[in-house]
Amino acid sequence: MDQTHFELVVIGGGPGGYAAALYAASAGMSVALIEQDKVGGTCLHRGCIPAKEFLETAAVVRAVKSAGEFGVVVEPKALDWPLVLQRKQEVIDKLFGGVSQLLKGRKVTVLNGVGSLGANHTVNVRSDSGESATLTGDAVVLATGSVPRVIPGFEPGGPVVTSDEFFSIQQVPYRSVVIGGGAIGCEFASTLADLGSQVTMLEALPKILPGCDDDVTRVVGQSFKKKGIDIRTGVTVHGHTPNGVGGTVVSFGDGETAECELVVVSVGRRPLTGGVLEPGTAVQVTDRGHIDVDEHYRTHEPGVWAVGDVIDSPQLAHVAFAEGICVVKDVLGESPAPVDNGTVPWAIYCNPEVAFAGHSEASAKEAGFDVVTSRHRFAGNSRAIIIGETDGMVKVIAERGPDGRAGRILGVHMVGPWVTEQLSGGYLAVNWQATVDEVAEFLQPHPSLSELFGETVLSMTGRSLHG
Numbered sequence: 001m002d003q004t005h006f007e008l009v010v011i012g013g014g015p016g017g018y019a020a021a022l023y024a025a026s027a028g029m030s031v032a033l034i035e036q037d038k039v040g041g042t043c044l045h046r047g048c049i050p051a052k053e054f055l056e057t058a059a060v061v062r063a064v065k066s067a068g069e070f071g072v073v074v075e076p077k078a079l080d081w082p083l084v085l086q087r088k089q090e091v092i093d094k095l096f097g098g099v100s101q102l103l104k105g106r107k108v109t110v111l112n113g114v115g116s117l118g119a120n121h122t123v124n125v126r127s128d129s130g131e132s133a134t135l136t137g138d139a140v141v142l143a144t145g146s147v148p149r150v151i152p153g154f155e156p157g158g159p160v161v162t163s164d165e166f167f168s169i170q171q172v173p174y175r176s177v178v179i180g181g182g183a184i185g186c187e188f189a190s191t192l193a194d195l196g197s198q199v200t201m202l203e204a205l206p207k208i209l210p211g212c213d214d215d216v217t218r219v220v221g222q223s224f225k226k227k228g229i230d231i232r233t234g235v236t237v238h239g240h241t242p243n244g245v246g247g248t249v250v251s252f253g254d255g256e257t258a259e260c261e262l263v264v265v266s267v268g269r270r271p272l273t274g275g276v277l278e279p280g281t282a283v284q285v286t287d288r289g290h291i292d293v294d295e296h297y298r299t300h301e302p303g304v305w306a307v308g309d310v311i312d313s314p315q316l317a318h319v320a321f322a323e324g325i326c327v328v329k330d331v332l333g334e335s336p337a338p339v340d341n342g343t344v345p346w347a348i349y350c351n352p353e354v355a356f357a358g359h360s361e362a363s364a365k366e367a368g369f370d371v372v373t374s375r376h377r378f379a380g381n382s383r384a385i386i387i388g389e390t391d392g393m394v395k396v397i398a399e400r401g402p403d404g405r406a407g408r409i410l411g412v413h414m415v416g417p418w419v420t421e422q423l424s425g426g427y428l429a430v431n432w433q434a435t436v437d438e439v440a441e442f443l444q445p446h447p448s449l450s451e452l453f454g455e456t457v458l459s460m461t462g463r464s465l466h467g
């Protein structure tokens with residue numbers, strides 16, 4: 001490698017790191033990106049992408065099962081699991097090829113190895129084969145991501161997996177236990193149940209999807225029950241005892257047990273900083289293990305930024321993208337506005353899907369807002385009836401104006417068919433700080449699923465059509 005000094009050196013090639021690299025290169029900067037595994041990171045190889053790919057297989061299974069309702073007679077089909085795994089890998093490989101080509105096309109120098117930051121913006125790189133290199137950057141971005149948290153006694157191995165191993169399971173288990181009812185737990189439980197596994201979900205808090213509006217969680221809970229998922233909230237897991245035939249018996253709660261062939265541990269992710277910081281850097285790590293940054297993602301060392309799961313911000317790929325862009329603008333002195341973590345779009349792709357932006361009803365009230373809310377169900381929406389997926393609703397939370405009517409939109413919460421693709425209107429409304437009267441003017445195509453958002457907002461003006 002001839003060049004050892006770059007305008008930007010990025011450690012970590014996941015969504016935060018590769019976004020910073022691509023965006024900087026598109027702005028004309030010279031960039032080096034260091035990745036110990038494959039560019040694309042957790043999202044592409046062990047996270048968002050394979051999770052959605054499995055969920056799509058689950059959706060096809062549901063479509064085949066309900067084909068008769070549409071007058072389409074299909075023979076019962078079996079699941080060819082090796083083919084399912086192959087398709088998942090093909091999707092990953094295609095996207096991996098795409099990101100790699102983009103980096104190459106923009107002349108980003110990609111180094112395969114473990115990067116660590118030393119003094120004076122020095123980045124040392126060690127590859128598996130024992131080679132090493134030393135780079136320097138005018139600016140350095142740390143984007144080393146996160147790894148699954150594990151619970152003592154539930155270390156991965158045998159029937160116990162985290163999201164790191166889940167996408168390589170060799171068969172659909174007859175029975176599964178999912179520990180943790182957050183985003184990952186709900187996506188995996190939904191997939192497994194649709195693929196025919198009997199799922200028990202164990203959540204420590206009083207409700208699954210604790211970050212979501214209560215009405216949304218209720219709908220997901222009801223739909224999950226229809227799929228046969230046994231949701232147990234407010235329970236603690238104690239341990240598990242192998243049953244001698246490849247499975248295990250999980251003990252939880254007040255002396256209860258669940259026997260299964262697969263245990264999925266999805267209790268959150270912790271930032272990955274081990275070995276990243278050498279003596280001599282002023283970068284600091286918080287008590288919770290995140291790299292400490294200010295609102296512009298600047299670390300304690302001038303010229304060094306950190307983005308993505310390694311900092312304390314929503315663990316979402318699109319947030320990491322936005323943080324990467326923001327950092328590059330900051331490096332270029334363009335005074336960017338940082339991401340508003342309170343209003344980012346959230347999308348959880350279980351069936352039914354969940355998507356939201358902004359305050360839930362409870363968080364708006366906690367923040368002191370006097371709120372007006374409106375809920376409309378997909379059960380009355382023509383497109384939902386046509387596609388045969390009527391579970392779900394849209395809920396809009398607005399601030400009560402001085403005239404007593406619904407004013408500024410504070411939150412939009414959706415649960416139901418393809419809502420992850422419908423949120424953008426709601427996200428725009430929340431982030432534009434639009435009022436109900438303004439958004440009620442927007443036309444939505446008819447018939448469409450997105451009409452339900454339009455109807456919900458229109459009804460908040462005090463008049464309505466179908467709602």
Ligand code: NAI
Nearest residue numbers: 180181182183184185202203204266267268269315347348
């Ligand atoms: P999470 O923090 O969303 O949920 C973990 C859940 O496990 C919580 O409900 C928590 O109360 C529960 N829990 C913790 N310890 C437990 C224990 N010992 N027993 C039972 N329950 C326990 O974490 P998750 O689902 O692992 O996801 C990690 C991160 O990745 C999150 O920030 C999530 O938002 C993000 N993610 C986002 C996705 C999306 O937006 N579609 C998809 C997947 C992950």
